[in-house]
Amino acid sequence: MSESSNDLRHSLFGLVLIILIVLLAVYVNHDRQPAAQAATRQSEAPARLESLAELDKKAPSYRNLDIQSWQTAEGAKVLFVEAREVPMFDLRLTFAAGSAQDGDVPGLATLTNAMLNEGVAGKDVGAIAEGFEGLGADFGNGAYRDMAIASLRSLSAVDKREPALALFAEVIGKPTFPADSLARIKNQLLAGFEYQKQNPGKLAGDALFERLYGDHPYAHPSDGNEATLPAISLEQLRAFHQKAYAAGNVVIALVGDLSRSEAEAIAAQVSSALPKGPALAKMAEPQAPKPGLSHIEFPSKQTHILLAQLGIKRGDADYAALFMGNQILGGGGFGTRLMKEVREKRGLTYGVSSGFSGMQARGPFMISLQTRAEQSEGTLGLVQQIVRDYLAEGPTQKELDDAKRELAGSFPLTTASNANIVGQLGAMGFYDLPLSYLQDFMNQAQALSVEQVRAAMAKHLSADNFVVVTAGPTVAQKPLPAPTDKPAEQPLGVPEH
The missing domain is CATH 3.30.830.10 (Metalloenzyme, LuxS/M16 peptidase-like)
Incomplete structure (x- = not known):
């Protein structure tokens, strides 16, 4: 490179450095302006970055609603x-x-x-x-x-x-x-x-x-x-x-x-x-159904598997414990028991999830997934065994601690916008929940023990009470692969329909 090129490069470097210094000064001065008004903002959090390690054992703050x-x-x-x-x-x-x-x-x-x-x-x-x-x-x-x-x-x-x-x-x-x-x-x-x-x-x-x-x-x-x-x-x-x-x-x-x-x-x-008139009568409670399997014949490569049993009303006292228990079982996305055992260790499904739908009367607890038609019977049996083991043993302390941290991190999103809040208020009013419900739920969830979660899940669910419906083709079945960290077969593409 020529001397003139070196001079030009050094000049440009110096110019960039000057610009950066000026910008930094402007930023620092701008940052100080709010500080000059801090006498009226004593309650605001300090403007500093916190490491993940500092936040690890703290529940992030969230909007405190005056309802x-x-x-x-x-x-x-x-x-x-x-x-x-x-x-x-x-x-x-x-x-x-x-x-x-x-x-x-x-x-x-x-x-x-x-x-x-x-x-x-x-x-x-x-x-x-x-x-x-x-x-x-x-x-x-x-x-x-x-x-x-x-x-x-x-x-x-x-x-x-x-x-x-x-x-x-x-x-x-x-x-x-x-x-x-x-x-x-x-x-x-x-x-x-x-x-x-x-x-x-x-x-x-x-x-x-x-x-x-x-x-x-x-x-x-x-x-x-x-x-x-x-x-x-x-x-x-x-x-x-x-x-x-x-x-x-x-x-x-x-x-x-x-x-x-x-x-x-x-x-x-x-x-x-609106028209004048009273509230309609509350919904009657359903009768427990007879468990068992029903199959719908359908030409496809995959079989849909749905398992359900009666769950809870929306205002059930065990709602927080059941929510946390389900997050660990199958409601929390990747990292749940069902996802680890069915997808990650065996490659049997693209996704599997579970959830309680609390309603005016007892809503369903449901597990849903799709899998290869030729492995549907084995996959269903595996899911039922995972649930059976979980209801008997409950979560580990680490699983519960992780679920609590995840809830603490995601819970602020429930009040992050006016649209979120109006939805929460509508549900609270419709299901006759107390005005302190959001804070109560968070406090209850964070205070739960492993035994409380296990007891709540075992109280409301039974591995023998599932109504099961499958939809797919009738084909010869193949045995399931052994669990491994690197399954030979990956999930069969994107779920059908």
């Missing part, structure tokens, strides 16, 4: 959190209007909810959508087994908030249920049913719930079925709306840039827009 609650004049339960960080608010209405309220008309709840925003006086579905969009607002709705929801996200400025709320109140309180929209949505659902016939996982899931719940309202799919859906009439929709979308049957959750008085006014406006 306020009251009832409207019409009997609606309200939960509210003031959050001034952004000039918006989230509103969620949770009705006891899920498919469990269908009676002998499966699909009625889903159709009613889907029709809410299809028309109001003077506005069709397009005008309603344009109305919300023009105000920068977002409307959402959905129906499930236990509940149906309607939600609004809007700017909190009065000139945006008031017209958005007025439109929302019309949509939830006075839908017109246009006949052409009903026909269109029915056709969409019926087309979906045809598609689902090619989905072995969906077929297995529907069969599992039918076997698990028998004649209980949870037994049928929340979308209904092709036998009942076509005959549902506008009169039935209007009657269901009048009964299930009544003010006494709703929980109103509000989070955002609102004062208490503004939140009270919004809740009163929404509540008064």
